[in-house]
Each structure stands twice: as C-alpha cells, then as structure tokens.
Amino acid sequence: VNDSSRRRSLVMSILNDNPSRYIDVLSQARLNEDVEVVHYAATAMAQISAKEDLALQRCRNDYLQHRNSETMLERYCDALERYVNSGIAQGYALQLQKQRYAEVLQERLRKHGDYHVACRLAQMQIDLGLFDDAAHTIDGAMERWPDQGDVWLMRLRLDAARNDGDALRHTVQQIESKHIYLGGQGRRALRFWTGTKEAERA
Template identity: 25%
Template sequence: MLRGSIAVYYVLTAVYLVLLFRRREPMSGGRAALACLIPFAGLPLAFIAGRAAAKSASADPDRFADVVGLKADPAGILVKVDLEKETSIVPIEEALVLNDHATRRRIVMDALKEESLDLVGFLAKAARNEDSETAHYAVTAILEMKRGMMAELQRWSVERERHPDDPSILAGYADALKRYLGSGLMDAEMERTYRLLQADVLERLIREKDCGEEAFADKVECELVLRRYDRAEAASERFLQAYPQSETAYYTALKLYYTLRAGRKFHETLNRLKQSSVTVSYPTLQIIRYWSRGSL
C-alpha cells in the first residue's frame, strides 16, 4: 500500500515538475527540491511557495522589473536597462562578456548617445568584442568622437588666428587640447603634434596676468611629457614666482624634481615649503613628513 502511494506521489510530482520548468516560474529549483525530497508533504509545500512568489511579484510589477533588469520599451517589448545601470553593477569588460549580443549592442548605443570622452576606453574595449555588430557600433562611435574632436580643435585654431593674444581664446583652446590629449583618441604621432601645440598655447597663456594656476601646472606637465625638462623647470620656477603662496606650485615643483631625480633641488624646494606660510592639504603634509625623514 505504501509503495503504491509513493509511486502515485512521484508520478504526480513528475507531472508537476514538467509544468513547473516549462512555465519557467520563479523559484523553480527550490520548489522542485521540496517536491522531490519530502514525500507527500513536499508537493503541497511547493504549491504554497509558488503562490507566495506569484503574489510577491505581482504586488509591485515595477519593482520586479527593476530587480531582474528589464524595462518595457514604447512597443511593449522587454529590453535591458541603459549603459549606466548595466556597467554600475559589474565592470565594463564583464558587461560586454556576460550579456547577450543584443544587450551588448544596446550598451554601446547608449554610450554613443552619451558623447562623453570618458567612455573612449569603454568603446575601445567594445571595438574588440567578439560580436561583430557590437564592435561595429563601437568603432562608429569612436570615429564620430574623433570627427567632433577635430572639428572643435579646428574652430579653436581659427579663433586663435583671429585673436592670438586674447586670454579667453587661449584658455579655451588650452582646455580643449587638454581634454582631447587625455581622451585616448589620438595615435602617438598625432598626440605629439598636438602636445607641441598645447605647449605653445600654454606658453602664451602663462605670459598673461592672472592666467590661473592650472595653466602653469599644465605647462609643466606638458613639457615633462615632451621630455623638455629645461622648459618644464623654467615653467615651474615662473609658477612659484607668480603664486608664491600656492600649494599647487610647490607640489608641481616637487613632482618635477622627483621625476628628474634632482635630489638637491627637491630638498631645497621642500625646505622652502616647510619654512613658508603656505597652508597645505593632508596629502602634501604627508609628503613633507615622509621626505623629511629620508633622502631622494
């Protein structure tokens, strides 16, 4: 009698499991385990769990859509969420690997709409994606960004020719060059060409009164990248002369002499900073403490 009851129970359980997995209902694995591992009581418990899950999901359909990462487009078709939500949960590399091809394409298309230079690295990775259409979208986005970059730099070049000594034009041109040089959109030869142009624009800019600390710091950094160390040092000295109470001016000089392994000048600058009345931030204070204990 008992064997017959168990046989009937597992026949019913088998039918239930077929229906359960065919419908792809929530908590399928757990409910299947209940039905199989607890004879007689397992099947009713699985039914109860199923009804509870259904009520929970239907109670707040918008919340359910958020949890599973789905949204309905205007046509009523469920689609994946946007770039920011996709890539805020997992790294970009994983987002392009773990998601299906359609989602990868949508992520890249969302990136294209952003038109932000911060996304160049992401698009470069997407351009190497195994899905050819995803890679095509990424390459298209990069080319469009390059086109926009060149157009903006050309506009600033024309403005500079018209007003070669206008501080606002020089500052705008320097800012555009800085952004694009840091974008990763330029190859090595192109980058050096525009880096030299940046150095020239910044040289003209720092001759102006009240040009700002950033222009001096950028000039020193630019000359360091170009390995024109004498010009970098000259710009650093002018920075300290123009802004003798600037923490940034001292920090820039310390960074320069550290890069050049110029120990004597490094410690001379460090001692000048320690003896000055400049208010320093905690990171700079840590530098002072560290290098006051040792030598370069």
C-alpha cells in the same frame, strides 16, 4: 559583462545615447574579444574623433584670426585641454595637440597668467619630456608666487619625473621649513614622498 549579447546591447545603447560621454568605455570596448563589439566601438570612436577634430580646428582658426583677443586665446586653450584629457587622440595626433597646448599656455602665461596657468604649462612640459622647460616655468612661478602650494607640488612632480632623489628631498625640506600650505590633497602627496606623517603639519 561576460554575455556577448549584453555587451553588444550595451555598446549599441551607448551609440544611440551620447557616445562622447562614454569615451573611456568605448576605448575599453575596442579591446574586447567580440569582433562585433570592437567594430561598433571603433566606428563610434572614429566618429567622435572626427567631430572633435573639426571643433578643435574651428577653435584654432578663430584663435589665429584674432591673435590679440584674450577671449579667443582662453577659449582655444580650454578646448585644447579638454581634447588632450579626453582620451580621444593617440600617438602623434595627441603629441601634436599637447605641443600646441603648451605653446598656447606659454602665450597665456606671458599675457596675464596666474599660477594655475603656470602649473598647467609645467605639467604639460613634463608630460612632453621637456624637463628643462618645465624647470624654467616652475622657477618663474616660484618667483611670482613663492608661497603657493600648487607650485611647490609641481616642483615635486618634476623632481620625481627626473628621478632626482636628492632634488626631491631638498624640495620636501623646503616645503616643510617654509611652512608652505598644501591643502588636503597636497599633504597626501607630500606624505607619499616623505613616507612619514610629517606632511600632515605642512
């Protein structure tokens, strides 16, 4: 939107609607050249952040007071996932919540986790640069779910994050030789790494 009055009108309509639904738009608006638009967007993001921080803190308190409750564990885990992926937090605040998210995922995996939890944990460890921890998580997941395509794709992501071409090629070979089922999105990811159409048959 090039017209300044329309930009301001758009931001104001977002503020009067439900700002939490437009976090991506508000984040972009904070970089606008229009000072007034930047002010409105920054104010809205600060309000959203304060609200979400409070909700997350309440969820954390409930979890800490009921450490043996699987319901509270799952609720806090899901709340952290939404917060981390929301785009609200930045810098140190985001890193802190990512670390807490990884810790809660570890606890959830120890108690009753499935391969979805293991993959979420491995991805968060990769995002945090904890490659050795991610490798440990993936190794454990492969022992428990050796034929699960999502786990193998997570191994590929770790190999790529480490810039380990030899390991990545070895993982691709294993996926193909073991005939691991990956599904449509997984086949596209594998095709990207192989650079061929061989992944269509995996």
